[in-house]
Amino acid sequence: MKRVAVAAAVLWNESGSVLLGQRAPDTFYPGYWEFPGGKIEAGETPREALIRELREELGLELTAARIAPWLCRRHRYAHADVTLHFFQVWGWRGTPQPHVHAALTWQTPGAWSVAPMLPANTPVAEALVLPRLMVVSQVTAASRGAPVGSPAWHDAAARWAASIQAARTHGAVIAQIREKRLDPGAEAGGDAATACARLGIEQLVAIAREAGAERIVVNGPPEWAEAVGADGCHLSAQAARALLACGAGRPVAQDGMLLGVSVHDASERAVAEALDADYWVVGPVAATQTHPECSPLGWSRFAQLIAAPPVPVFAIGGLTAADLPQAHMQGAHGIAAIRGWLRGQ
Numbered sequence: 001m002k003r004v005a006v007a008a009a010v011l012w013n014e015s016g017s018v019l020l021g022q023r024a025p026d027t028f029y030p031g032y033w034e035f036p037g038g039k040i041e042a043g044e045t046p047r048e049a050l051i052r053e054l055r056e057e058l059g060l061e062l063t064a065a066r067i068a069p070w071l072c073r074r075h076r077y078a079h080a081d082v083t084l085h086f087f088q089v090w091g092w093r094g095t096p097q098p099h100v101h102a103a104l105t106w107q108t109p110g111a112w113s114v115a116p117m118l119p120a121n122t123p124v125a126e127a128l129v130l131p132r133l134m135v136v137s138q139v140t141a142a143s144r145g146a147p148v149g150s151p152a153w154h155d156a157a158a159r160w161a162a163s164i165q166a167a168r169t170h171g172a173v174i175a176q177i178r179e180k181r182l183d184p185g186a187e188a189g190g191d192a193a194t195a196c197a198r199l200g201i202e203q204l205v206a207i208a209r210e211a212g213a214e215r216i217v218v219n220g221p222p223e224w225a226e227a228v229g230a231d232g233c234h235l236s237a238q239a240a241r242a243l244l245a246c247g248a249g250r251p252v253a254q255d256g257m258l259l260g261v262s263v264h265d266a267s268e269r270a271v272a273e274a275l276d277a278d279y280w281v282v283g284p285v286a287a288t289q290t291h292p293e294c295s296p297l298g299w300s301r302f303a304q305l306i307a308a309p310p311v312p313v314f315a316i317g318g319l320t321a322a323d324l325p326q327a328h329m330q331g332a333h334g335i336a337a338i339r340g341w342l343r344g345q
């Protein structure tokens with residue numbers, strides 16, 4: 001089958017809309033909507049192709065410093081095996097003109113008023129509505145192991161809720177409940193401890209919803225995410241490797257449930273890909289108190305590690321909301337942090 005490499009742009013305007021073009025009547029998949037872009041020519045990098053295509057198709061001059069790599073998706077059409085390099089673009093000169101498209105439209109991701117999109121774009125449209133900010137909990141550790149429901153535990157939970165609210169001033173939030181000591185599977189205390197762990201996680205789900213988190217994932221076994229009514233499950237790199245070793249495949253069966261995986265190196269990236277995770281959390285980018293044993297990647301090794309990811313990536317490790325633009329430029333979808341959200345407030 002013919003192999004084709006394509007560069008395509010998610011152009012963001014100031015009101016948070018993205019530009020779609022409708023394919024012309026005389027093309028393959030006429031009438032379908034796509035992100036502007038086209039085939040990468042011999043000798044061109046994906047970024048060079050993107051700049052050329054948007055000049056030819058829309059009459060735009062992209063601002064080099066405002067182009068960021070984002071996702072790389074492969075799709076097998078009947079006529080070709082296509083690899084699509086998606087970029088996010090925030091700056092350009094000119095007003096888009098439909099030089100090749102039947103029509104152009106600015107659309108709010110998730111509130112699409114046009115259809116259908118090209119088949120390869122379904123996961124891309126989903127990725128566009130995934131929040132950019134992940135707020136990770138550490139309530140049990142912050143309250144020094146105080147029992148669930150005790151005043152110290154409640155204080156720590158209230159600080160976590162404040163972190164979610166602080167993050168929400170910058171955009172939509174995924175709350176990740178990461179309470180290692182509350183993992184019921186790790187408790188040695190029998191049924192009472194298990195019930196208490198479950199209660200703690202349930203309370204944190206309720207607190208995160210109340211604080212306005214758009215999505216909530218539980219770091220732990222997939223059954224627990226389902227049992228406490230979370231939107232998905234997050235696996236540590238170790239848990240992901242163990243699951244893959246069982247040969248069970250992607251664990252989250254329920255439709256719409258998210259599966260996230262932590263990644264620190266290339267072999268863990270391979271595990272996340274094999275499990276068909278919906279997003280990766282990759283780091284540590286900078287030094288962090290939570291993982292003093294890990295040597296930080298720095299942005300350049302981070303960018304190399306995540307290069308051409310098929311799914312959105314959150315950068316983690318010593319980051320704050322102020323690092324989001326830099327994270328985007330390095331190819332990240334967003335950032336994740338435990339402590340960073342209340343810094344400077």
Ligand SMILES: Nc1nc2c([nH]c(=O)n2[C@@H]2O[C@H](COP(=O)(O)OP(=O)(O)OP(=O)(O)O)[C@@H](O)[C@H]2O)c(=O)[nH]1
Nearest residue numbers: 006008027028034035036037038039082084118120121
């Ligand atoms: N530009 C663009 N192409 C996409 C997207 N999604 C997707 O599957 N594609 C596929 O990537 C290829 C883009 O090629 P193209 O736009 O340069 O060319 P084309 O298919 O219109 O045909 P032609 O240049 O051979 O006449 C097509 O196979 C198209 O179906 C998208 O969002 N934007």
